[in-house]
Amino acid sequence: MVERRRPIPVQEAIDHVWDHRLPGETEVVSINKSDHRRLADDIIATNPVPSFDKSPYDGFALSSADTDRGGRNNPVEFEIVEHIGAGRVPSVKLKKGQATRIMTGAMIPAGADCVAMFEICQEFEKDGKPYISIKREMSSGQNVIPKGSEIKEGEKLINRGTLINPGVKALLATFGYSKVKVTKKPLVGIIATGTELLEVEEELQPGKIRNSNAYMIESQIIRAGAEYKYFGKLADELEPSFQAVEDALNEVDILITTGGVSVGDYDLMPDIYDKLGAEVLFNKIAMRPGSVTTVAARGNQLLFGLSGNPSACYVGFELFVRPILNHLLGNKKPFLKRVNAVLGDDFPKPNPFTRFVRSYLTFENSIIYAKLAGIDKSNVVSSLAHSTSLLVLPGGTRGFKPGDEVEVLLLDNEQGQEQFY
Ligand SMILES: Nc1nc2c(c(=O)[nH]1)N[C@H]1C(S)=C(S)[C@@H](COP(=O)(O)OP(=O)(O)OC[C@H]3O[C@@H](n4cnc5c(N)ncnc54)[C@H](O)[C@@H]3O)O[C@H]1N2
Numbered sequence: 015m016v017e018r019r020r021p022i023p024v025q026e027a028i029d030h031v032w033d034h035r036l037p038g039e040t041e042v043v044s045i046n047k048s049d050h051r052r053l054a055d056d057i058i059a060t061n062p063v064p065s066f067d068k069s070p071y072d073g074f075a076l077s078s079a080d081t082d083r084g085g086r087n088n089p090v091e092f093e094i095v096e097h098i099g100a101g102r103v104p105s106v107k108l109k110k111g112q113a114t115r116i117m118t119g120a121m122i123p124a125g126a127d128c129v130a131m132f133e134i135c136q137e138f139e140k141d142g143k144p145y146i147s148i149k150r151e152m153s154s155g156q157n158v159i160p161k162g163s164e165i166k167e168g169e170k171l172i173n174r175g176t177l178i179n180p181g182v183k184a185l186l187a188t189f190g191y192s193k194v195k196v197t198k199k200p201l202v203g204i205i206a207t208g209t210e211l212l213e214v215e216e217e218l219q220p221g222k223i224r225n226s227n228a229y230m231i232e233s234q235i236i237r238a239g240a241e242y243k244y245f246g247k248l249a250d251e252l253e254p255s256f257q258a259v260e261d262a263l264n265e266v267d268i269l270i271t272t273g274g275v276s277v278g279d280y281d282l283m284p285d286i287y288d289k290l291g292a293e294v295l296f297n298k299i300a301m302r303p304g305s306v307t308t309v310a311a312r313g314n315q316l317l318f319g320l321s322g323n324p325s326a327c328y329v330g331f332e333l334f335v336r337p338i339l340n341h342l343l344g345n346k347k348p349f350l351k352r353v354n355a356v357l358g359d360d361f362p363k364p365n366p367f368t369r370f371v372r373s374y375l376t377f378e379n380s381i382i383y384a385k386l387a388g389i390d391k392s393n394v395v396s397s398l399a400h401s402t403s404l405l406v407l408p409g410g411t412r413g414f415k416p417g418d419e420v421e422v423l424l425l426d427n428e429q430g431q432e433q434f435y
């Protein structure tokens with residue numbers, strides 16, 4: 015007799031997996047290798063920025079008081095006593111009527127409180143010495159970037175958990191973080207099951223198919239920021255499959271298998287979990303595709319039994335594996351970002367289960383439209399390449415039509431959300 019499974023709501027399944035989450039680990043990497051990693055510590059300003067009063071322009075540093083009553087008919091003159099570029103420390107303290115020729119980024123000399131840009135100065139020589147004249151009044155602080163005006167020393171700039179992007183990297187360099195403490199990438203094992211599977215380089219044979227899921231999962235793991243180890247494909251035979259799964263568990267943090275989780279004669283994963291002594295958290299979810307997605311726990315390891323059907327496998331990963339990887343990676347918003355959109359296609363067939371439809375978004379006249387990425391069947395592979403989102407259609411007795419307001423989960427968005435819903 016076929017086993018009857020009780021489907022549980024998606025949120026309940028997500029909660030079960032979430033209850034088994036573990037804290038991630040950290041490691042130190044060189045700043046050059048830190049891209050796309052997540053910060054394990056807050057980033058604190060180790061110095062003020064700028065760390066000295068500096069000039070934002072090429073011009074002349076002088077005392078604004080010396081320009082008092084300067085004007086169109088009353089030019090004020092300054093003797094140029096020093097010439098400094100960025101990186102040099104001024105050595106002359108300016109006296110009344112003196113100015114320093116200064117370049118962008120250079121330190122403002124003592125005795126100066128403003129910078130007159132080249133464009134407003136007349137240069138000339140008097141007694142063989144360089145001079146300028148200015149036909150206007152300057153104010154104190156004009157064209158000076160004061161020390162600490164951008165960032166105060168000790169200020170918290172970036173929260174731990176933040177993904178390192180070019181801007182974050184610029185800050186790390188600004189504050190001397192040549193080594194960066196980041197969260198460690200969890201290692202996720204992949205096993206594909208199915209006697210019908212051929213590897214990518216093999217010729218197609220009658221009754222067989224190429225194993226696309228393992229490669230798809232590799233890519234999903236990388237997109238999530240983790241690392242994978244592929245243990246190959248297994249024929250549907252219990253003893254060797256059990257051995258392979260047990261061996262793989264010794265090497266990885268998390269194990270993903272694909273196929274063999276339904277109720278077929280060669281669906282061996284339920285027996286393998288049994289033999290491993292793993293606790294099956296659930297094996298039926300009220301969702302399409304991926305209703306047979308099974309998650310088991312052995313010790314502190316999670317085993318994700320994703321469906322063999324490509325679209326079901328894909329969705330199972332995004333809903334159940336990805337948040338756990340995000341959590342291990344220190345992402346404080348581990349669930350897929352959910353936004354509202356307008357349905358751009360017809361979807362007349364109702365379904366009692368919540369559907370996660372492979373879709374993409376378009377942006378027209380300030381409206382986000384969600385459109386179907388292709389055939390909406392659990393066994394198809396073709397729609398996945400065009401999917402940037404999962405349209406969430408609640409289960410029920412009605413279908414959906416263009417113009418209906420819908421929710422979509424974003425697949426390529428780095429900013430997730432704290433809860434699934
Ligand atoms: N009597 C029932 N039959 C089925 C049920 C059910 O409830 N009662 N559930 C159906 C649903 S829903 C799904 S989804 C599938 C799930 O199947 P399995 O997870 O057990 O996977 P397999 O049987 O091993 O394979 C299913 C399908 O996927 C192809 N496949 C498998 N591995 C790969 C791979 N690595 N790359 C590409 N394609 C793969 C495989 O050849 C099969 O066509 O069960 C339904 N049946």
Ligand code: MOO
Nearest residue numbers: 303304305326392
């Ligand atoms: O698990 Mo199946 O994908 O619901 O069709």
Ligand SMILES: [Mg+2]
Nearest residue numbers: 274276278281
């Ligand atoms: Mg099966």
